[in-house]
Amino acid sequence: MxxxxxxxxxxxxxxxxxxxxxxxxxxLPNLATSKPRHTKFSSSTTEPGSGSLVTPTSSTASKDQSGVALYRNIDSNSQATCILLKTDALVEVKFKLHNLEEQADSFIPEKVLVDGNCKYEDAQLLRIIWTGYNLEINFAKTPGGEMWYISNIELTVSPDLPQFHGIQTRGKPIKLYHRKMEIATPVGRSFKCDEVDIDLVTEESDHPPPGLRGTLLLRLLQVQPFMYKSENFGPTFECRGQKxxxxxxxxxxxxxxxxxxxxxxxxxxxxxxxxxxxxxxxxxxx
The missing domain is CATH 1.10.287 (Helix Hairpins)
Structure with a gap:
């Protein structure tokens, strides 16, 4: 027994x-801690050197023959590149109209307004504005500072655009969000991937119209925030390793x-x- x-x-x-x-x-090998930190931005931030969200900082965008555009945000204080984004991007917005699902697409063009906020050490913001669209991408660092990642994405669309006529928005702009952590990458390196698809959803507090949702398609993507010593991308961190x-x-x-x-x-x-x-x-x- x-x-x-x-x-x-x-x-x-x-x-x-x-x-x-x-x-x-x-x-996950890409995260130093399970509790990232966030710095909140305000649309009224106008402090010198912050990369004001109201008055555009110096910025440039160029486009090559493959359709890939390069968007650069320059810190207004140091005049150095702080965020660099290269992509051929498409925004898809889906909604219901007369009980039928409609879809409005918009490629992010070459000629855009590039703005942002590079004031904080642990959080930066890139804003891309074109006709009727306002795309904000928030970047943050993990508490140890070893990794950076996309912490939040917010898309604002004007309901006055012809493709959105008939949508009941109560006079408010169309808003879509992505609140999940994406593309965690070591600080000092750029994230590179052939294609990244990011789902965009609504928030109930906005009282969105029926069936509203969206997708941000980033083709041939290369992106790097928290740049201080170079005007070009750092060593690449390929998404194939993550997959x-x-x-x-x-x-x-x-x-x-x-x-x-x-x-x-x-x-x-x-x-x-x-x-x-x-x-x-x-x-x-x-």
Whole structure:
């Protein structure tokens, strides 16, 4: 009886240790901490050197033959490039009109107003404005300062554009948001990817029209905030490595599930054997 119980407990210990190590391996290598910090921006910020959101700072945009445009935000204090974005971007806005789903698309053109805020050490903002559209991309650092990432995206669209006629907006602009962390990248390096699709959703407080949603499509993307020493992109951080990591999580999850299933089976068998042996010994004594 004691020998059987010892074997069962030994098996349980081995399986528990294996399961714990598998679960511990499911950590993101790109994040220094699970609680990023945020700096809130105000649309009325006009302090010198902050990259005012009201008065445009010096900025340039150029476009190559492939349709990729380069957008540069320059810090108004140091006159150095602080955010650099290269992409062939498309904004899709979907909505319902007369119970039918409609879609309005707009490529981000070459000639835009590039503005931003590079005042803070741990947070920066890039604003791109073209006819009827205002796109704000917020960047932040993890608390340790090792990684930067997109912390928030906000798209504002004028309902006066012809493609949005008929939408009931109560005289308010169309607003779409993305509040999730995206493209975590080491500080000092630029993120590069052939295509990044970011979903945009509404917030109930805006009282959005029915079926409103959107997508920001960033093709041939390369982006880097928190630039201080160079006018060009730093070493690239390819998105292929991130995709490979996500693909490897599937077998790890399957292995964890299998280990848990084995643990439950062995536990059930051990309990069955314990009560069976105990019952046999009791009957023998009688």
């Amino acid at each position: 004691a020998k059987i119980g010892g074997v069962v407990y030994l098996k349980l210990f081995i399986i528990c240790a294996t399961t714990s190590s598998l679960v511990d391996s499911l950590t 490979q990591f996500r693909d490897e999580t599937a077998p790890i999850a399957v292995g964890s599930t299998l280990a848990i299933a084995v643990l439950m089976t062995v536990t059930g068998y051990g309990a069955f054997r314990y009560f069976k042996v105990k019952n046999v010994q009791y009957n023998t004594m009688e």
